[in-house]
Amino acid sequence: MADQPVAGPFPTVPLTRRTPGDPAALAALVDRLPAAVLALDPAGRLTWLNAAAERLLGALSPLLLGQVLAEVPGTAGRALASAGAEAADTGEPVTVQAAGGWYEVRAARAEEGLALTVSDVSRRRTVQERADRSAARATLLVRVAAELSGALDGVSALGRLARLVVPVLTDGCVVTVVDRDGRARDVGSWHADPDRRDLLARYARVRLDTLPPSSPVGRALRTGEPVSSAVTDVLALMSDDGTREMLRALRAESVVVLPLPAESRTVGVLSLYLDAGRQVSAEDLATARAVAVQAGRAIDRVGRQSRQIQLAEALQRSLLTDPPDFPGVEVVVRYVPAAEAARVGGDWYDAFRHPDGDAVVVIGDVVGHDTAAAAAMGQLRGLVRGIAHSSRGGPAEVLRGLDEAMATMHAGTLATAAVARLERGGTRLRWANAGHPPPVLLWPGGRVEALAHEEADLLLGVDPEAERREDVVALAPGTTVLLHTDGLVERRGSTLDEGTERLHAALAELAGAPLPQLCDELLARLLEGTPQDDVAVVAFTVRPPV
Incomplete structure (x- = not known):
């Protein structure tokens, strides 16, 4: 029969050139390989192995040939038999621990049985x-x-x-x-x-x-x-x-x-x-x-x-005092610290009598969240009282005077504030706002209204000569006025407008509730736990005449 070429990507080679040479010479050559080479019959018995395999199994060929590999004394035989079967089934090398080292087993299965090569990968491993x-x-x-x-x-x-x-x-x-x-x-x-x-x-x-x-x-x-x-x-x-x-x-x-x-x-x-x-x-x-x-x-x-933080919180709480009693007006204050203790900051409120006898309610927020903000808050709170008493002016005059004082006494400090003054026995509200969330009115019928200008006034500490506007609104008996800091309406993953809408909706639902209950329920609904920022709230209701 004539030689047939072998097809494939390599040069064609006559089949006769693939015929093995002297088996003894080939075995001697394989014996020189560092990798162990083993052949098994279909029953798993050893039919051939090289010198490296003898060393791995701990015995010479005459004692091993014919034995089932998995039954060879010691742990190496069982490990190699199991790994060889897995490698033949998957076509992937299997790493196994045997004879005090780590070995990579590759295998091929044919009708004659199973052939294994075992390489020592201990150093590589x-x-x-x-x-x-x-x-x-x-x-x-x-x-x-x-x-x-x-x-x-x-x-x-x-x-x-x-x-x-x-x-x-x-x-x-x-x-x-x-x-x-x-x-x-x-x-x-x-x-x-x-x-x-x-x-x-x-x-x-x-x-x-x-x-x-x-x-x-x-x-x-x-x-x-x-x-x-x-x-x-x-x-x-x-x-x-x-x-x-x-x-x-x-x-x-x-x-x-x-x-x-x-x-x-x-x-x-x-x-x-x-x-x-x-x-x-x-x-x-x-x-x-x-x-x-x-x-x-x-x-x-x-x-x-x-x-x-403990010092800052003590300072902050020492300044957030209970409001005084005002004839015909109920005042309730609330303060909730941030979830992150390090964020103690400058949220504050105050309520005091004007020299003319009117009730004045103030809320503010110093920019920052540290002991410096808490200290500045305390000083600004005192300044507001002093300016209101010395100037005897309205909310806009108080904010203008505070802005001037900050420019000389607290340069670099930024803050927002809203000032509300109850006049004529609580039937009229005069208010001014410096960059703070607008005061909110809850009318007796449940209607909610925000007291805001089309353009917000500048916050404090930017321009001491900035114009401060002042507005007046008549209050019906039973009207509630709510002043709050931005922590009440700010929430991660939500806009400020959405927070404001939630506030107004909650206020409308709570219309008619006692003022302390209204404030507590409002905080519970809007904060849903401890807030990420401080929250200060001051609310007052004009009592109906008896």
């Missing part, structure tokens, strides 16, 4: 694992920084920290914080094994009450230095049988306790619990220390902010 661990540690530091950098509640953020470091750095983690009085408490825990998470959480709730000062946690808190210990040594220090049994049931082999350092003291510790066979590398330890430093700084920062 080690390099890849190191690269993966390095990337995981870098990602962990980024996630921790993101979690802690903007945290306003240090305890809650640290409680979530345990979930971040597991399993990158450890199998289990407990986070401990220390308050200003030196009291330690565990605020968070997590374990890589779901079956041990609840146990670790229960252990964290009781361990600090039973661990002696000589324990790793006690030593780390006292010295500010990392402490490593075998769990058996910790068990020997514990006197409470129940707590000791919980720690034993966690099946941890060792623990590493890292202090959380602040500027002047240790503010907590991270307890890393490691299972048998797991060790903390130098790189892992360096990353854990970096996490601990970030956590300590976050606690210290939040603590300082909390003390500043």
